[in-house]
Amino acid sequence: MAIDMPPSPTTGDIYLASNGINYQWDGTKWIVYVDPSLGGQVWERDIASASLNPVADGDDVLIKNASGTTTITLNSNGSLTAVEYDIDALTTLP
Numbered sequence: 001m002a003i004d005m006p007p008s009p010t011t012g013d014i015y016l017a018s019n020g021i022n023y024q025w026d027g028t029k030w031i032v033y034v035d036p037s038l039g040g041q042v043w044e045r046d047i048a049s050a051s052l053n054p055v056a057d058g059d060d061v062l063i064k065n066a067s068g069t070t071t072i073t074l075n076s077n078g079s080l081t082a083v084e085y086d087i088d089a090l091t092t093l094p
Contacts, residue, residue: 005030 003017009025014033016022024033044055054061063072073081079088
C-alpha cells in the first residue's frame with residue numbers, strides 16, 4: 001500500500017497517514033512520530049528486513065477491528081491466535 005505524503009513539508013510537520021501512523025518530517029525524510037505524552041516509542045523499524053517490531057522484546061502484538069475487539073494476537077512465544085481459529089490447535093487449515 002502506497003502512502004501519499006504531503007509534497008512540501010516543513011521541518012517538524014506531523015502527518016497522520018492513511019495507515020493510521022503519524023509521521024514527522026525531519027528535514028530530509030519522514031520518520032515515525034510517537035506523541036511524547038504516550039510514554040515513548042513502542043515500535044522500531046528494521047530497515048534491513050523492512051519490518052516493524054515491538055521495541056520491548058516479549059510483547060504480544062494485538063490487531064483490533066473497528067469496534068476495538070482483538071481479532072488476531074501475535075503472541076510473544078511465536079504462536080498466532082485468531083478470534084475464530086487457534087492456528088496452533090488446528091491439524092489442517094480451514
